[in-house]
Amino acid sequence: MDPQVGSILEGKVTSIMKFGAFVALEGGGSGLVHISEIANTFVEDVHDHLQTGQAVKVLVLSAENGRVNLSIKKALPQQERRVPRLPRTGAGPQTGAGPRPAAASRPPQSQFQGRGKAAPLPLSGDQDFEDKLKRFLSSSEGKMADLNRGMDGKRGRRRR
Numbered sequence: 001m002d003p004q005v006g007s008i009l010e011g012k013v014t015s016i017m018k019f020g021a022f023v024a025l026e027g028g029g030s031g032l033v034h035i036s037e038i039a040n041t042f043v044e045d046v047h048d049h050l051q052t053g054q055a056v057k058v059l060v061l062s063a064e065n066g067r068v069n070l071s072i073k074k075a076l077p078q079q080e081r082r083v084p085r086l087p088r089t090g091a092g093p094q095t096g097a098g099p100r101p102a103a104a105s106r107p108p109q110s111q112f113q114g115r116g117k118a119a120p121l122p123l124s125g126d127q128d129f130e131d132k133l134k135r136f137l138s139s140s141e142g143k144m145a146d147l148n149r150g151m152d153g154k155r156g157r158r159r160r
Contacts, residue, residue, distance in 0.1 A: 002064070002068065003027065003029065003068060005061070005063055005144075007059070007109050009025050009057070010055065010057060011058055011070075012024050012028075012055055013054045013058070018035075018036065018045075018046065020035045020037075021033045031068030031070040032067070032070065032122075033057070037074065056075075057075045058071060059071045059072075060076050060158060061074070098132060
């Protein structure tokens with residue numbers, strides 16, 4: 001019988017692999033705690049966080065086809081789950097009162113200025129991921145086109 005999804009159970013670590021740890025559950029059966037579900041911080045080596053035979057509390061994420069996926073970090077109380085955020089540096093809105101320094105409001109100098117190309121706009125913390133990705137892709141495509149154009153003369157043009 002599969003454990004109830006969303007329930008918190010006690011278990012013991014039975015084996016540790018490079019991708020996670022297997023945990024024997026209290027009611028029988030076992031499940032896998034993937035390396036990404038062990039701790040709130042980056043886990044490079046599972047052995048740094050768990051030992052074989054260690055008792056752990058786990059949250060059942062899913063249980064289907066005899067496979068049980070578990071999480072240690074989601075079984076922690078809410079206070080322990082929070083990862084302290086590092087202060088942001090670089091461009092972006094400042095929280096302090098007063099005007100921003102003049103140097104911070106100017107866009108950075110670009111390697112493309114003077115060659116008839118627009119300078120890439122600086123990234124700020126206010127943009128969402130999709131905007132940053134679109135900006136990166138357009139910048140990357142432009143650079144690759146310039147590189148390919150420069151290489152065509154060196155390779156000799158091949159016509160099909």
